[in-house]
Amino acid sequence: MKQRRTSLKDLAEELGVSIATVSRALRNSHEVGEEMKAKVKVLAKRLNYRPNPFAQSLRKKTPRVIGVIVPNLVTHYYASVLDGIEDYASCFGYSVISSNSHESHEREEKAVENFISMHVDGIIACLAQDTVDYGHYLQLHDMGIPVVFFARTCLPDMFSQVVANGDEAAQEATSHLIGAGSRRIAFIGGPNHLDMVKRRKHGYLEALREHHLPIDRELVWCGRIDFDEARNATVRLLQSEKRPDAILAFNDILTYAAFDAIKTCGLSIPNDVAIIGFTDGDSAAFVTPKLTAIMDQANEQGRKSCELLLRHIKGDQHIYKEIVPMILKIRESSEKH
Template sequence: MDKKRPISLRDLASELGVSISTVSRALKNSPEISMEMKEKIKKLAKKRNYRPNPFAMSLLKNAPRIIGIIVPDIVTHYYSSIISGINDVARKNEYSIIITSSYENYKLEMQCLEDLINIRVEGIIVCLSQETTDYSHFEALYDQNIPLVFFDRVCLIRKFSSVITDNEDSAFHAVSHLIETGSKRIGFIGGANHLEIVKQRKHGYLQALRNYRIPIEKELVYCKKIGYESGYDGAHALLSLPEPPDAILGMTDSLAFGAMKAIREHNLRIPEDISLIGYTDEVHSNYVEPPLTAVTHQTYKMGETACKLLLKHIKGNNKVEQITIPCILSVRASSIKHQKKE
C-alpha cells in the first residue's frame, strides 16, 4: 500500500475484501450493514488513520456543497475579512469554500473561474480584477445557470446579484467632512475609470464639491490604477501642480498610504498643510502617523450577505438582488484642519 498518500475507501475495501459502497455505508452507520461488519470496518479505518475526503464524497453524491471565491488578492485585511464572513455562513450551511486569487489579472481571473467550474462548485462569489473589461466569461456562467454573486467591484447587474457599499454617498460625506473641517481645494485619487466603483466614488466627490459650490477642476482628479504606487504617483502629480490641493481623498487605503509617502517627500504636514482620507479602513490606518481618517467598510457583513445571497440562488431562488451595505466615516487625525463649528 502506498504510504505517501491518504488512505481511501478503496484501500479499506480492498484490505477487507468488501465493496467500496459497503465500507461507505458502514462508516455512516447504515442499518443495511451488520453490527459486526460495521465494527470491523471502523476498527480498520481508525487503525489506518482514514479521513473522509469531502470533495470525493460530494462528487459521488453529485452534490459538491462547495462554494468558489475569486478575489483580486488574499493578503489584505479587506478581502480576508470578507472571506471570513463568507466562510462562516458557508460552514453553518454545511458548505466548504475554495479561495482563488486573480492578482488583478484578467486572464488569471478567467483561469480561476474555469478551475472552479471544473471541480464542480455549486456557486461562485467574485470581486472583479482591475483589468477586467470583458465580461463574457461571466456571461457564459449565466447561460449555464451556475449561481454567481459579485461583491464590491461588480458587473452585469441585471443578470447577477451583487453586494456593494454606498460608494457615492460615502465619498460625498468624506469630501463634505474635509470641506467642513477647513479644506478648500480637494484632490481625488482613484483607480481605472472603467470600474463602476471608481465612477460612483468619483461622482460622490464631484457632487460634494457642487453642493458646497466649489469649482470642479479636472487636474485635481487622478485615476489610473488601485495600488500603493499609483497613490504615490498620483499625489506627486497633484502636489506638483501650480495650485496644489490642500486635501486628498484616496479611494482605497493603499492609494492613501502611497499619497502619504509623497506628501512627506514634499515636506508637507498632515493635516496642517494637506488633509488626507482613505477608504476600506485597513488595520494599518490606526498605526500610521497621523492615524488615517477612512471610510470604513463593514467587510464581514459584506461577506455574510454575499454568501446568503448565493445560497438562495443555489436553492433555486433566481431573483436578482442588489444589496448595499452602508459605510461609516471613521474620523482620525489626518483630516481635520480645524474642528467643525457647531
C-alpha cells in the same frame, strides 16, 4: 433554469459506446483509436463537458463547495470579505475555495474555468481592475451556475450584487474635508471603467457642487490600483503650482500611497494636506497622524454575498442588490488646526 452538467454517460450514449471508452479517450489512452478520441473530444467540447476531480473520492456524497474570486487577497478588505463568506458558509455546511486574480483578467478567467471544472455549487466574485470583457460570467449564466458579485460588479440585470454606498460615503467625507477648512480637494482613484470608482468619484463631485466649489480636472487622478503608480501621481500633484490641500483616496492601497507621498514631499498632515481614505484596516489608527477612514464593513459584505449565493443555489432566481452602508471614522488626518 439550471442546466444539468454533461456526464461521461451522456457522451457515451451520444456516441453509442461504453463509458469506459469515453473515459479512456479523454485520457488519451492507447486502448482507444485516434478517430474515436477525436470524436469524443469534439462532442465533449460541444456539450461543455467538464471532468469532476472529486468524482471518485466522493461518489456517495456530493461536495458542498463555493468558489470565491478576489483581486488582491493580501489586503485587509478582501481578507475580511472572505472571512465573512467563510463564516456564513460554514453555518450551512459549505466549504469555500478562494482564488486570487491579482487584478488580472486572464487569471480571473482561469479561476472561473477551474471552479467550473471543480463543480462548485456557485461563485462569489469581485472583478479584477483589468476586466472589461464579461464573457466568462455570461458562460456561467448560460450554464445555470449561480454567481453573486460584490464591490466591483457587472451585468446587474443578470447577477445579484452586494455593494457599499460609496457615493454617499465619498460625498460625506468630501463635505467633512470642506467643513474642516480644505478647498482644493484631490481625488485619487482607480480605473474609470469600474463601477466602484464611478460611485465614489460621483460622491466626491457632488460634494464640491453642493458647496459651490469649482471642479478642477487636474485634481482628479484615476489610474491603476498600484502603490507606486499612485504614489508618483500624488507626488506630481503635490509639487504642482496649485497643489491640493486635501486628498480623498479610493481604497487602502491608494490611501497609503498618497499618505507616503505627502510625507515624502515634506508636507504636514493635516495642516498642509488633509487626507481621508477608504480603508477597513486597523492600521489606520496606528499611523501618525491617525488616519480618518471610511470603513467598508467588509465582513458584513462577505456574509451578505454568501447569503444571496445560497439563496440562488436553493433555486431563488430573483436578482438582488444589497447595499451595506459605510462608516466615516474621523481621526486626526482630516481636520486642519
